[in-house]
Amino acid sequence: MTCAEGEQLLERQFVEGLSPVEGASLRAHVATCERCRRAQQQLARVDEALYGAPLSPQRVEQLEAELLGGAVRALPVRRARGAALAITAAALAASLAALVWWRAGPGDEFQPRGAVGSGVGLQALCVRADGTTRSSAKPGQTLPCAPGDVVQLMYSAKEPVRVTVRTSGGAELVASPGLTLDAAASAALPLSTPVGPWLSGPTELQADFAAAASGKPLATLRLTLTPTAP
């Protein structure tokens, strides 16, 4: 996000509030932009002077949508193969927030998505370099993804789990084996993987979940990645 884009979002946040996508994206931007950070601080003081509270009604709605649509925390993106990865964590977080927010239905905010009765769930997202979501897939579905995109996995788990993710082609999508994850609803795995030559044809992705405490296998979830044109 450029500073000019950040400023526009700041304006809109002040005037009418932002969507969860935009809110997450702006938060990531101001972390690196002193000018926008200062402006946001000033606008927050204006809101407090107007409403007598730190958050305007619009900001409360925005944060509530981010939280109850599935909190998306900062996503460190693994920079595989040097700096080839163009997407920013901010854009990715924004895109994920959008998807999770959009998909969240009433009554299931804190329930695993894609679960198979084992208390775990999995969802894969394909995120373009500009941070928009190209596609998403749940277990049993296919995820079209293009070179330059990033594959990001989301998981849900009722208890802390260890997950190992492999592909049929042998490509490693996350730091496997045995990444330990906290119990969460629609949280992002802490790593993501850019699509490169390894995705030259339909590729099965398999995620093995096991209880972190006991090592007891919980579920094996599969979906298919397939290359598509940018």
Added chain:
Amino acid sequence: MELVESPPEAAWPASLLGAFRRGEPNTLSQLFRAHVNAVTRALRVARGHQGARVFDSVADVEAAVLETFSRAFEERARLAYDGERSFVAYLLGFARYVGLEHARKARRVTVVPHDDELDFTDTGPSPDEAAEATQLGALLDDFRDTLDPDTRRLYELRFVERVAQEAAASSLGVTRIQLRRRERDLKLALLKHLRRHGYVDGVSVQGWRVEREAAS
């Protein structure tokens, strides 16, 4: 949606506790709205054991607020809450951990501190902040004086008397959606006013027009 400040602290009825423990979305939503400003206030003024503010920016505070509620609303935490002790204290317990983690990551705290080393006491504005608040107050008064009578009435209802949107809409004889639209236009005009007087750095009003109607 209007801001609802924290209700008086009392033991929760069994129905509320049950709904919270089950993670019913409406209950979580109401609790979030009722307490988010209290948590935001606390995190904004949080100071580490050396007296330095833990969070530097609005964005950092927002992220910490989300993290606090996210942890407080996790199933394990919900089931552990008894409905007897203060819910604000319950939330601030998570806020304390979130603040300490942030401070440690920012290297403001070199060792894992004890629980009592994050202070949520609001010590009031610094001299610079107080001066800025005075300047802002004068600018807001100036702005109000430029408004036509109808818009000024809206400003006073919403930002001086702080009447809820629904009641303000009723008082002005408009629908709530119309009121929201007028309030939005009012804030845009205010932003231009502040910009013109050099208050808001780095934000130039682009003249965009809001096309999306927010849900009421």
